[in-house]
Amino acid sequence: MTGPVTVYVPRDAAARSVGADEVAEAITRQDATDGRRIHLVRNGSRGLLWLEPLIEVALPSGRVAYGPVEPEDVPGLFGSGFLEGGDHELFLGPTEEIEFLKRQQRLTFSRVGVIDPLSAEEYEASGGLAGLRQALQMTPDDIVAEVSASGLRGRGGAGFPVGIKWKTVLNTPSELKFVCCNADEGDSGTFADRMLMEGDPFLLIEGMVIAGLAVGATEGYVYIRSEYPDAASIMTAAIEIAERHGWLGNSVLDSSHRFDLHVRIGAGAYICGEETAMLESLEGRRGVVRSKPPLPAIKGLLGRPTVVNNVLSLAAVPTILSAGATAYHELGIDRSRGTQVFQLAGNIRHGGIVEVPFGITLSELVEGFGGGTASGRPIHAVQVGGPLGAYLPADRLDLPMDYEAFAALGAMVGHGGIVVFDDTVDMAHQARFAMEFCAKESCGKCTPCRVGAVRGVEVIDKIIGGIEPVANIALLEDLCQTMTDASLCAMGGLTPSPVRSVLEHFPDALYHKSQVKR
Numbered sequence: 438m439t440g441p442v443t444v445y446v447p448r449d450a451a452a453r454s455v456g457a458d459e460v461a462e463a464i465t466r467q468d469a470t471d472g473r474r475i476h477l478v479r480n481g482s483r484g485l486l487w488l489e490p491l492i493e494v495a496l497p498s499g500r501v502a503y504g505p506v507e508p509e510d511v512p513g514l515f516g517s518g519f520l521e522g523g524d525h526e527l528f529l530g531p532t533e534e535i536e537f538l539k540r541q542q543r544l545t546f547s548r549v550g551v552i553d554p555l556s557a558e559e560y561e562a563s564g565g566l567a568g569l570r571q572a573l574q575m576t577p578d579d580i581v582a583e584v585s586a587s588g589l590r591g592r593g594g595a596g597f598p599v600g601i602k603w604k605t606v607l608n609t610p611s612e613l614k615f616v617c618c619n620a621d622e623g624d625s626g627t628f629a630d631r632m633l634m635e636g637d638p639f640l641l642i643e644g645m646v647i648a649g650l651a652v653g654a655t656e657g658y659v660y661i662r663s664e665y666p667d668a669a670s671i672m673t674a675a676i677e678i679a680e681r682h683g684w685l686g687n688s689v690l691d692s693s694h695r696f697d698l699h700v701r702i703g704a705g706a707y708i709c710g711e712e713t714a715m716l717e718s719l720e721g722r723r724g725v726v727r728s729k730p731p732l733p734a735i736k737g738l739l740g741r742p743t744v745v746n747n748v749l750s751l752a753a754v755p756t757i758l759s760a761g762a763t764a765y766h767e768l769g770i771d772r773s774r775g776t777q778v779f780q781l782a783g784n785i786r787h788g789g790i791v792e793v794p795f796g797i798t799l800s801e802l803v804e805g806f807g808g809g810t811a812s813g814r815p816i817h818a819v820q821v822g823g824p825l826g827a828y829l830p831a832d833r834l835d836l837p838m839d840y841e842a843f844a845a846l847g848a849m850v851g852h853g854g855i856v857v858f859d860d861t862v863d864m865a866h867q868a869r870f871a872m873e874f875c876a877k878e879s880c881g882k883c884t885p886c887r888v889g890a891v892r893g894v895e896v897i898d899k900i901i902g903g904i905e906p907v908a909n910i911a912l913l914e915d916l917c918q919t920m921t922d923a924s925l926c927a928m929g930g931l932t933p934s935p936v937r938s939v940l941e942h943f944p945d946a947l948y949h950k951s952q953v954k955r
């Protein structure tokens with residue numbers, strides 16, 4: 438007999454939620470009776486969520502996939518010789534040839550689902566640390582210039598250029614500076630930050646160390662939402678391994694640079710994802726938004742200059758440094774450069790991760806990759822960018838994924854989460870939900886948001902109930918304008934977008950309910 442066969446079963450939380458642990462146990466049990474031929478690796482998820490648990494077998498010719506596997510399928514898989522790639526009704530063929538995966542251009546997610554997330558050796562062998570080694574040869578100004586030249590914009594929501602933020606921190610003198618990674622990932626339909634942390638934690642660590650070198654920071658924090666215990670434990674384990682390997686600590690890769698990294702668990706509020714509320718929470722206080730200025734880049738954590746970036750922004754940096762800014766900048770469209778990790782969710786047949794260059798249309802994502810709705814009914818609305826994003830109607834699916842094209846329609850790309858609804862959705866309810874969500878999640882600091890959202894729910898209820906509909910629709914529009922103009926942060930400022938999008942793109946929803954003739 439030759440050496441053991443490597444079998445991959447994801448340890449990703451999405452795969453675990455549909456039974457990956459039980460499948461791994463069943464495989465281990467069966468292997469024990471069959472003579473122990475298997476080397477079992479718990480990898481990240483490939484991001485083809487409708488096929489989870491998706492297991493893979495490493496053959497001399499490459500990896501083949503089977504899925505979705507249930508524990509009861511395991512004896513049958515052994516019986517049909519799956520360790521040699523044997524045929525079975527769950528056989529999906531060579532993993533990389535699966536259409537959903539084959540048509541992607543994975544840069545940030547290139548290792549997710551491929552390697553053992555906690556193997557430092559596999560990380561380095563697959564190109565890990567090349568960006569950091571490159572950065573160690575460069576001056577801070579040159580690192581910032583390279584990131585700026587790539588056109589990378591923040592992936593957390595606002596799309597602010599990463600290079601400009603880093604330059605501000607670099608140019609603000611202080612003996613102590615910080616890099617904080619925003620892993621609060623509160624937007625509906627988003628899960629890429631989690632999957633990256635669970636599937637390739639060293640990439641985020643490498644990106645944060647590079648950010649530290651670029652701006653002169655020696656300490657970093659990863660702020661992970663409390664609902665992500667798997668991500669938190671994998672990140673914690675990865676940090677310990679990175680410390681042991683000298684990738685973190687007093688002498689990063691034997692250089693004169695120090696960088697220490699810590700995990701902090703979030704406080705379970707959507708607003709803690711807003712960067713200044715996150716800093717408050719990191720400092721041990723309730724997550725309440727701080728007034729800006731001063732910007733966190735100048736006065737952030739503990740009053741020191743601080744880089745706050747999303748997981749995906751930081752995780753894009755090692756590739757930019759190793760492959761060069763030009764290669765990254767060549768991808769994308771207009772001012773939206775590089776790739777974005779889109780997340781398909783809601784009522785969708787093939788949900789999961791799609792990393793492709795900006796410029797792809799919504800239709801190519803939700804119909805091409807996603808295969809339309811899971812219910813088989815027509816797509817009625819798509820919400821992009823989380824709960825503060827606009828609802829787009831089915832006839833606007835030609836929209837390219839591009840920050841400016843979305844902004845021109847009063848919508849936003851945000852964190853790349855795409856939630857699909859079929860024609861059974863009640864859009865009046867969705868408009869109400871936006872105000873209700875804001876009322877629940879508002880930090881309470883400013884009146885337009887704290888009070889406005891509560892009044893918004895009441896007004897929409899009156900419209901739905903047919904009470905003075907003409908006057909109340911005018912009042913709702915006025916309220917939306919006040920929230921947009923006068924809220925302290927984007928929570929109150931953007932809550933009107935989904936409401937307005939319902940009035941604009943789905944007028945029948947509220948007007949019909951209120952029996953107002955347009």
Ligand SMILES: Cc1cc2nc3c(=O)[nH]c(=O)nc-3n(C[C@H](O)[C@H](O)[C@H](O)COP(=O)(O)O)c2cc1C
Binds near residue numbers: 745926
């Ligand atoms: C209400 C609210 C919630 C937010 N939640 C998140 C979040 O969960 N994750 C995130 O990265 N950014 C979130 N942001 C954006 C952050 O304030 C900030 O812009 C971002 O972390 C900066 O990183 P980036 O430039 O890399 O995107 C949120 C903003 C608002 C107003």
Ligand code: SF4
Binds near residue numbers: 726924
């Ligand atoms: S807009 Fe809302 S969440 Fe933002 S500061 Fe005001 S009350 Fe707080």
